[in-house]
Amino acid sequence: GGSGGTAATQPAATSPQGSAGTPARDKLIVAIPETPTYVDPHIQATIGTFRVVTQIFDRLVELDADMNLVPTLAESWDIKDATTTVFHLRKGVKFHDGNTMTAEDVKYSLERCIASAGVNYNYLIISEINVIDENTVEIVTSEPCSVLLYRLTLDAASIVSKAAAESTSDFNAAPVGCGPFKFVSWELGGDITLAAFEDYWAGASPIKTLVFKTIPESISRTVALETGEVDIAYDLSATDFATVEANPKLKMATTTSGTVWYVGANVKDPILSKKEVRQAMAHAINKQDFITLTFNGNATDASNTMMSPYLMGYAPDLVTYDYDVEKGKALLAEAGYPNGFSCTLYVQDAQIYKDASVALQEALRQIGITVEIKSMDGATFTSATSKGEHQLFFMSKTSIDPDSMLRAMYSEDSLGASGNRTFYVVPEIDQMLDEALATTDSEHAKDLYKQIQAIVAEDVPLYPLAVEYLNVGMQSDVNGFKLYPGKTHYIYGTHIGE
């Protein structure tokens, strides 16, 4: 990293934006690893997409960096009954096209979201959206839903301008929201440019131009930071942290994410259906080593739960599986496989999967399980695992609410493609999930979630291994940037210089 540091003493004028010395630097360039597919929030939810979309649109409520709900377009809300919530909208909020945001827009936006197959899975529970008056809107769910507010913080729940969306056939080419930045241009395959929205309800951003630049290779993102070509770069490789930190011109921010990586077992498989086998496997894995090998240390132990610490009902280490090869072997023998067995491990064809699969293979080898790694492209992987062709598989899941996480992982509702690729079904868990969703008593819900976690921690149909860290590198004069665990980050609030 020293070399980067010495070069940095050169004036940063080498950066294309030049004007390093001038105090009024108001253009911010953000390097993102993947290009968004859409800038319309209601089509598809991918990380590439919402890194940009978040800046253009606002939602009714928002999560802050500590995962607390904060009012946004809704100034306040009342929970009328178990299924009905009333939102009081902020007045005088302007869309980029100059129109004022009203309850109609909210209704329109949420209905638009529900109508879109790509993003609606979290919102199908909403049965009615009623406009009470211009600034009041009521959302009714078909069943009690304690996590509704959390879901409304997601990009899919972005509020779009009804007028704009109805008047154009291609909203994606000219999105209009009421967020802090408005859309300017998008060169396919190239940069996306946004501009500060001067009439933003919370005040215009000091960053006047915001550019998202796709730089897929992590090392190139680091270099772009070093050369000053970009101001912020997401997802640096852990191997570059030291370099960046050593560079006085740069700084880093990290936080734990809501993304949990796990290894799953297909419980329909005759061998893997045995709990002892799965437990034996858990004993064979040295999670610390695994994190070092797979994430270069850039993650933390998942504590045998799929929930991340921010989530309601987070209950770590209810059952623990120490790294203990002997115990693992004993369990295997108990299950009837004293000499181990061989099985397949399905992974996708990206580096992290590959690293993880090799580490898992090595771990399981210690207790006599021969793992054959089958890596495949994403398309094949999703379809194969949703059909249950696999024995073991390695995957991750991100969630910001306990229900969607646990339901996707362990419920009968989501067998196969919807998330439950272990095909693990316990009616009790399904009941508890429904109950937790319905209750308005959060303590009760927490308790239920804890119980579920306890069951699955014992059964280990899937073994949570690591919670990924999020990181971002930036120029040291970039201030105010907050890293959110949910992978969406608000640029608003960021400024350059003091």
Add this chain to the structure above:
Amino acid sequence: MADNILEVKHLKKYFKTNRGTLHAVDDVNFSIRKGETLGLVGESGCGKSTIGRLILGLHSATSGEILFNGQDICKADAQQMHDLRRQMQIIFQDPFSSLNPRMSISEIIGEPLIIHKMVSSRAELDKRVLELMDVVGLSQRLENSYPHELDGGRRQRVGIARALSLTPQFIMCDEPVSSLDVSIQAQVLNLLKDLQAEFGLTYLFITHDLSVVKYFSDKIAVMYLGQLVETSASDELFRNTLHPYSQALLSAIPEPRAHHKMQRVKLTGELTSPINPEPGCRFAKRCLYAAPYCTGQDPTLQDFGDNHFCACFRAEELRKEAAGIEE
């Protein structure tokens, strides 16, 4: 005629060029009897090699027939052609470019034997190749040499040995001895003669050396710009030259004697291009005896007795004139 090994009828070969059609061979008729040698002489570029190539099926004729033992070469399929090539061979005019630079001398000479399965073993092949090399006077030392290591004369002898290897019935010799010194030339010509006597070989013999032609051929055909202008028995032609071009040709032979300056007929006048030629005698522009009626219409070969044919409108006239003067 049954004993004609080769009959060429109305043979034409035109090449397309940028500036028009080049009449390389234009309506040529002749035949060769088994065991005979036909000498083909003519101005450089008049189409001799092209005729040779056509006979061997290396060019496809624009029109006409080439009957080899009664079989039309122009219509032969691949298998027939393969069999025909066992019977007829060619010695190329250019001894160097017709040899594969990546094959050694013995490989080149032995190849026809392998192709036509004329030898049954490696040893037999080697033996035959060495015999052939010996026959044409190539020392054994050269068997592993490559063509570029040889001098011009030896290259030519490699080509000859290759043609002889199949002991064909007919050999098309395109200036086979041009690069040989007279001693080797004598050796090779003797060899060809001996083979003819022994096996009844037939030759179509293209050369510029008229003394060789006279020595070697039974019949001679004289060509000018794609057409035959005179054919006759060899002695007869030298004795009784009819066509003005043939006369010019014969007068230009240099004699290998000191103090002997030749009296050649100088050809002057505009060169006729073979590209899109106009009808009429193609020699007319350079002919000492040309008359106005020589152009406009193609002359045809006419019989002057003794199997002596000549394509000249004024041949009869000139013959009488010449006879008159001599009298």
Add this chain to the structure above:
Amino acid sequence: MYKFILKRLFMLIPVLLGVSFIVFTIMSLTPGDPVQLYLGDNYSQEAHDQISEELGLNDPFLIRYAKYVFNALQGDLGNTYSTKRPVTTEIFARFPATVRLAGAALFFAIAVGMPLGIVSAVKQYSLTDNASMLVALLGVSMPNFWLGIMLILLLAANLGIFPASGDAGFKSLVLPAITLSANSLATITRMTRSSMLEIIRQDYIRTARAKGLRESVVVFRHALRNAMIPIITSAGLQFGFALGGAVLVETVFSWPGIGRLLVDAIKLKDTPLVLGLVLVMAVSFTVINLIIDILYAFFDPRVKAQYK
């Protein structure tokens, strides 16, 4: 010659039909469901049905292909599955960048490779020969991305001469072009050397020398033209491949070309996009190869005679 060109262009039709059919078959026979990829990890069966109806995936294979061909004939290559934009829009937004990169790389490869090859052929076994061959070998054996990263670290990160990423003007073209050209440069250098070596010993080179021509004229005018055919063939191939997109170089330098688009499209089973890209490549290759074939005739009159 015009007839020749027309005939060859006419043959684009069967080529395009053939390619599209093959690709269509591959795309539909290989596992993986584009709808699933489109919807992500969580979705309902209704959503799946709805999307696959939208994308027209419910028809039988042949009907889908026929529809595709029918639309394609009218210039409509469909919309991509992933972005829903017209395939042509997606491709042509990136194609110019690809052409620029490929062109620059080819230019660099030829401008450096041919002289190197010539010099080492003329001075066979000399130090120059060995040195330029070493350069060529480094070029070919150094994996693209590796070279790219090295260049970035050295020239962008440490010296700051060139930008590390993106497509903004000439400066940003330099590093990716050099990286991409490394392989072609090596191939062209060696092709040049080896075919010059064949030619330089021909008799007509001796003739040229006998005329008293300067060695450079002998080499460039008399030898090079004869040696050109294999050289332009391999240059054409390299250019074709570069036009098909240079995934690794594009990744390392964040170059907005079609290479990554293609790889992503394949991974996402975005059939219309893959088809569109392959068709573009088929056209490129056909046209390049046609140009190369015409160049053959330009360089060698004997080949020209064959085209008549």
Add this chain to the structure above:
Amino acid sequence: MNFMTTITTTTIVKRRKKKSQFVMVWERLKQNRLAVAGLVILSVIVLAAIFANLLFDYEAMAVRQNASIRLNPPSSEHWLGTDEVGRDILARIVFGARISLPVAFATILIAAVIGGLLGAIAGYGSRTADNIIMRIMDMFLAIPSTLLAIAIVATLGSSIRNLLIAIAVSNIPPFARIIRSSVITIRNEEFIEAAQAIGANDRRIIFKHILPNAMAPMIVQATMCIAGSVLSIASLSFLGLGIQPPTPEWGSMLSNGRQYIRVAWWVCTFPGIAIMLTILSLNLLGDGLRDALDPKLKN
């Protein structure tokens, strides 16, 4: 029939031992120092690959992960250092040769033979044959090799053999074009006419007369292709086609190691050097062979 009966010949002089083409080429090759160097390097690599088992314990050195020694620089214990999961790089390189070398050779062999043949037929045969073959080649050039690999693996299953087929198939068209380009000039030479005149059939003309004269570009293309095929194994195994971890393989070692390039240069440098040495030696050998096959250079 025999001329000898009628013609007096000079006595046959002592026969020099006739050497086979192979022996002659070998002798010429031996005189080329660079080619010999290439041969030596290649032999070392091949031998190391063959006797890899004797040199290293596969399980312990090349497969077993050891988080405590990850990314160790070259030392007396691990000559070339360890990789990101603590495996010995030297051992992995040596075992990797067992995959990379055969795949590279086999693909080139297949591609050169089929591509060379198709190119020769296209260049020498009729216009129609030329058009058909070359247009099919155009088609295959246009189909991305990853797609081809996916198709082949999807229909034939995933294995090293099928990976090899996939790489070979995508290497055929370039060969065909290169060979065709040489053939269309060589077919105009008079010695081809001469071969026709002695009755050689097309097959013989192509194999005996045309291809030996088209050897030079073929050798260059082949040696160049080797690099490409070693690296494409890597990109294909990335797509999950073919070689699966933890089997060591040069291309994947190289590309996995690239993220450590700044902190642990040895991880991707040494596999890179292994690939380079292989290609270098093959090229030296190829060049030497080219020269040895050229009778004009025999010396």
Add this chain to the structure above:
Amino acid sequence: MENLLEIKNLTVEYHTQGEIVHAVNGLSLNLRQGESLGLVGETGAGKTTTALSILQLVADPPGKIMGGEIFFDGVDLLKTKKSLLRSVRGNKISMIFQDPMTSLNPVYSVGFQIAEVIQLHENCSKEEARRKAEEMLEMVGIPKERYEEYPHQFSGGMKQRVVIAMSVACSPQIILADEPTTALDVTIQAQVLELMNDLKEKLHTSLLLITHDLGVVAQVCDRVAIMYSGEIVEQGTIPEVFDHPAHPYTIGLFGSIPTLSMESTKLTPIEGQMPDPTELPAGCNFSPRCPYARAECHSKKPGVTRIPGEATHELRCFALGWEQPDETLMEVIKRGR
């Protein structure tokens, strides 16, 4: 007259795999200004190699000029600078190659190849060079319309004429003509030889004419040198050599020519084969085939002697010095031809 070209003791070898071909062995030769010298000899005698050595065009590898000097205008061409050599080549000394078919560049039109040398040495414009090249083509009997055609469209003789046109185009001081008329019919041959004669008369061009056609030598040359196995075995003026050939090889050579007046059906070649140039005999190179050879011929190399009574007639043979001359040989020499 001054010697324009003087070759002294030229030795050229070809080094092929394990063998050394002694192509030219200590050859000495003079060529005066305006003189035509015929160089005649058996195939493989080293004629082409000699001519190539003068311009240093012997392929290396495998050819090596091992020793000797070649003076042109007082300068040793073997030791001179490259640039000087270039200004000599094609301009002052030009060469007509033996194999015209491969000596022409297949990818340039024949006209261009002639014009090129003109433009190079005469410093004239493109158009002028073209005009002159067309003129040259006509001069060798090729219609100028065929300027743009390529070598493969030409017949063997036409290519040869192109090569001739190329080498006489710059009116050189010396023309090295290596079998320049083998592919030409006699009328064109006469025309070409006349062209050279014109040059000789007008510009005092010297000609080294390598040929097998003794008729041509008789018509064109002033002197003739007979070469055998890399050496000159006999040289003299045309009458000297043609009327009284003295070397047994020369005698054999004349004996093998077919003539128009000849009636016999069999030609008489010289017996035997040329010696193996990789293993030359210890004595006189011709001794193995020489009908007159005696013991000393097989063991010692003969030197060059002037034939008594003749001005320039030189011979490399022991026979003249024998105390007991060979009757038949003397008979042949005296009788002459």
